[in-house]
Amino acid sequence: MLSESMQKMVDRFLRYIASERRYSEATLDGYQRSLNQQGAILQQMDIGDWTKVSLNDLRQMAMRMNRQNLSASSIANKLSALRSFYQFMLEQGIIDVNPARSLSAPKQARPLPKNLDVDALEQLLNIDDHSLLGLRDRAIMELFYASGLRLAELVGLNINDVDLKRRELLVLGKGRKQRLVPFGSKAVQALEKWLKVRGQICPVGEPALFVSMRQRRMTTRAVQQRLNVWAKRQHIGNHVHPHKLRHSFATHMLEGSGDLRVVQELLGHANLSTTQVYTHLDFQHLAKVYDAAHPRAKRSKK
CATH class of the missing domain: 1.10.443.10 (Intergrase catalytic core)
Incomplete structure (x- = not known):
């Protein structure tokens, strides 16, 4: 349960987005659950006032949520609600700085599409x-x-x-x-x-x-x-589906050539990091290429 003062601020925010933004009941329920959960964590950290929260406090709160095995997307949604909440307080003159503005959510894993052999x-x-x-x-x-x-x-x-x-x-x-x-x-x-x-x-x-x-x-x-x-x-x-054929092309090209830069160019990726996530090799192939290519990995001839 939130303290009375913290709950009042949440209720004030919910009334605002209901009347001014005309959010749906489902959205309002989601915001309320999210803010109540985050407020409860802050209270466990001995913080009983939304206006006394710093960016570092919010980062610690996000870390606690992460340790609760919440998914990255769930944490991102909760932090998005928190940023909106603090932006409301900023616009209402309740706070001078939005501490959640630069709060970043944990990176979400990008699932690899499966390729055809x-x-x-x-x-x-x-x-x-x-x-x-x-x-x-x-x-x-x-x-x-x-x-x-x-x-x-x-x-x-x-x-x-x-x-x-x-x-x-x-x-x-x-x-x-x-x-x-x-x-x-x-x-x-x-x-x-x-x-x-x-x-x-x-x-x-x-x-x-x-x-x-x-x-x-x-x-x-x-x-x-x-x-x-x-x-x-x-x-x-x-x-x-087409993406599976694209991924099959990338995977087979990388397995055959081992040249990530070439595959990047063929796929039209602006950044190499995109290609690294987009393509994958099994470990045995990686180990084989490493052993054959790295000077310190090559076995000396006896």
């Missing part, structure tokens, strides 16, 4: 369907796995962005940054077959590389649906 990809891409849609979808999947494009990058491709002779794609990535991405022979073959029949459903003047039966550029949703269709048809147990 090489055998599963061979099974997925081994399509014996020479229909118009079969040829188009085979080209889409081959290009995904060959280039590691994002879904939006693939559907945004125009026919003039593809150079089959040089096996290069001109890709417009995040932040409208362009990059050249190579692709392999299997993707070349699949694209050549698709381009021979593309005109059957593509109206004159349509620049999109991949078009739907409605004679316009495919949407991201349409591509996702077609991948799921083929995953079921090819008896792939895992749910297959």
Whole structure:
């Protein structure tokens, strides 16, 4: 239970966001539970007044919540409520400084998407369907796995962005940054077959590389649906989506080359740290590369 003075301040804040911000009942309940829990922790730290709290006190409180095995996202939500609470007190002239303003939540773990192994990809891409849609979808999947494009990058491709002779794609990535991405022979073959029949459903003047039966550029949703269709048809147990093909590309490239910088460039990542999280190698492969590459790890010949 909060002290009377601390509870009064919480109630005053809740009345404000209910009347002025018109927050829902569910949101108000969440804010109340969060502030009551954090206030109780502060009282355990012998702090009985919201206005006497320092940034260091709040950091200690966050550490206590972390030791309670609360998830990073749960702690982040609670601290967000606390920042709003203190911002309210600042705007009301109750305090001069918001001690929670620079309070940062613990970093949330970024789950790694699972990749398909090489055998599963061979099974997925081994399509014996020479229909118009079969040829188009085979080209889409081959290009995904060959280039590691994002879904939006693939559907945004125009026919003039593809150079089959040089096996290069001109890709417009995040932040409208362009990059050249190579692709392999299997993707070349699949694209050549698709381009021979593309005109059957593509109206004159349509620049999109991949078009739907409605004679316009495919949407991201349409591509996702077609991948799921083929995953079921090819008896792939895992749910297959474009991000999984992108991650499979990155993982297999890194396992084959060990060159993180190259994979970063191919994926269009601005920061290497993004690539480090995005890709993963099993420890045996890492150990093998380390033993072969590090001068002090190489065994001396006897």
